[in-house]
Amino acid sequence: MNNEDFNLAGKRMPYAVPDGYFEQAVACAEAIGERKIKRQRPWLWGISIGVSSALAAVLVIFICNMYLFPAPPMEQYQNFIAQMSEDDLANACADVEYMEENLYY
Amino acid sequence: MDNNKIISLLQQPSTFKEGYDMLVKSYTSALYWNIRRLLVVHEDTQDVLQNVWVKVYLNLPDRKGNAESLKAWLYKIANNESINWLKKKRASRWDSIDDVNEQLLASFTEEIACSEEEMEARFQKALIALPHKQKIVFNLRYYDELSYQQISEITGQSVNTLKTNYHYAVESIKNKLGIKNE
Incomplete structure (x- = not known):
């Protein structure tokens, strides 16, 4: 074996790829552009939902207190x-x- | 691949999609093989490649740079995604990424389409067994024919370090194949 073997053997890939895979991969990648994915910020959604829930709970407790236990x-x-x-x-x-x-x- | 044309299409909102589609057609195969040589398994490569295109699409509008650095940028995303995937395969988060090589070698036997004794199979086995720092440099230089300067942009390592890593990678593969230096 010599350096030529090194250059030839390395470039030949021993792996199998399913037929038509690359056409399918290109179509999938192009579809990403069609779907127009927005940047997702899940943490921002979590914080917003948490703050809204807390405000709603405070409001409900305040209203209940006013109607259930009115001042004499x-x-x-x-x-x-x-x-x-x-x-x-x-x-x-x-x-x-x-x-x-x-x-x- | 005409990166200049792709860049000019990407710069106009009206032709952005056309530029993106051209980018996908030009690089899907090259990125697939770059990832496959690191991950070995086709299904894993397929998933990582999909993640790569999502990241590329989301970050393309903010990307600055010329046509020359576009290729390096794509390979950087592909390599980072592949390394993140390999990190998930570690038994514990304290293990080195090179500890995954045993798993990769086991997967290789199931994945190859030829006999393990054939030269290309032995070559790939020797490549898989390399430490990842050497493996990444070897892949980008030997297969993807990137310059050391481009590889430096991808890995963040100095050109001298990259040359040393490439040299050790070549020596290690040659030793395993029984090739003597002339």
Whole structure:
């Protein structure tokens, strides 16, 4: 064996290729251009779906809270205060003063 | 292959598709064999070649460069896709890509259309057994007849390193074939 064998043998491919494969491969590759594939960014879709779902959930919880647990009317508070004894009122006011003291001093 | 004509067609949106189709017709066979020599199995080559054309199509509008570098760019995508495919075949991600050579040699026996004793089969077996750095340079230089400068654009290695790798690849194949240097 000599260098000529090296040049000849290497260029001959021992592999088999199915008949008509190259025509089919060219047609497939050309079809890629016809389909006009857009650049896909799956991570961007994931983030968008996640943020939208979170916003929708917050909105639903807020609306449910408003309709299922409405704030009691003002009259209820006024009746409750009117029914309190003098001592309870004094204690409630003292609590407020005490809390304010803690807050600001 | 008239790369200048292809480039001028690709530059105009109205003729882009025509340029792309011409590119496909000109390079499908060459890229197929370049990938097949690395992956051995026809089905794997078919899948990788399809991925290559998708990448080429998506990146062609952003590609800058002359007709000369177009060929190198195509081979770069083909080689990168082939290496990524081989990486998936490794038993663990810590293995070297050269550890896949044993699997490739086993596949080769099933894939060849001639006797394993014939010269071209022995040549390919010697090529498959090479480390991938040498194998890629040998493929691009010996089969695809690219210049060292073009191979340097593809692999990112210096021309001197490529020449050394090519020399070792040739010596290794000759040793396995029993060819003595004259």
